[in-house]
Amino acid sequence: MIFVFHGPNQSKLRNEFVNLKKGYEDVKFWEEELVDLVGYLSLQSLFGGRELVVLENPKVADAVKFSKKIEGKRLEKDVVMLFSEGLNRQKLAKFKDANIREFRDDIPKNVFPLLDAILARQKQKALSETRRLLSQGNDLGYLLKMFSWQLRNLARVKGGVTAGINPYVVKKLSRFKKSWSDANIQEALSLILKADLKLKKGKKNPVEFLVDKITSL
Incomplete structure (x- = not known):
């Protein structure tokens, strides 16, 4: 076998x-x-x-x-x-x-409004959803992981490498293929990585500032 x-x-x-x-x-x-x-x-x-x-x-x-x-x-x-x-x-x-x-990723449904708002560059909605999730007890590390997950999946959809991604997620991400260039995605991931490194070193790094920068790309 x-x-x-x-x-x-x-x-x-x-x-x-x-x-x-x-x-x-x-x-x-x-x-x-x-x-x-x-x-x-x-x-x-x-x-x-x-x-x-x-x-x-x-x-x-x-x-x-x-x-x-x-x-x-x-x-x-x-x-x-x-x-x-x-x-x-x-x-x-x-x-x-x-x-x-x-074995697919299991992502809580309550985070999708934030992830969708970020890709749509809806800054105010993204900031509002960020505050909501933080007030519900979700930590910054979790949000950074979700940001990275969404952007990496977008990169895979743009490249046609969709195996393992939920078909519904693929359909949603396909709407953003033209509005997010490869350079945009790489820059956003770089910002997330820097924020994650600061977090691990115990430095303050307001997530609202990160959301503002990503939605401005």
């Missing part, structure tokens, strides 16, 4: 991986060439127990070639491929007979 775990929600992915490992007596992280793994999978485990072989972020092209080589073969061990990003449908279709699991 081949498992393919992919998607941006690495926390959920790792938790599911931990649960998967519990069903095996032995777990081996493969660090050699994939071509050598084909023969290894046909060997019985030393002590006869179930063995799981783990591939951490293999190159997609190499992983596809590997999966084709073992199609129809009798395998004595299972394989799980862990990808840190979502794979699109075309790539997933090449993993025949694999158990594929996607």
Whole structure:
């Protein structure tokens, strides 16, 4: 059996991986060439127990070639491929007979009005939503993470790399592809990174000032 775990929600992915490992007596992280793994999978485990072989972020092209080589073969061990990003449908279709699991980000709905206002450059609404979220107990670190998440997803939508993103989010972000240049996105992400570094150093950095700068780009 081949498992393919992919998607941006690495926390959920790792938790599911931990649960998967519990069903095996032995777990081996493969660090050699994939071509050598084909023969290894046909060997019985030393002590006869179930063995799981783990591939951490293999190159997609190499992983596809590997999966084709073992199609129809009798395998004595299972394989799980862990990808840190979502794979699109075309790539997933090449993993025949694999158990594929996607792990998408879970974003609270109450933050979307703020994220939408930022991309629409509606400064006053964005500032109002920022104050609302802070008054509800959301900290600055969380808001910075959400700002970054929204902008990185916009960059992916602009580049046509939408695997792992909720289709509804893709549709919404598509409205802003022309109004946000790649340079705008990079500058906004740079501002967020600087704010995050200041926050981690214990320096004050009013989020309203950050929102004002991003919506002015």
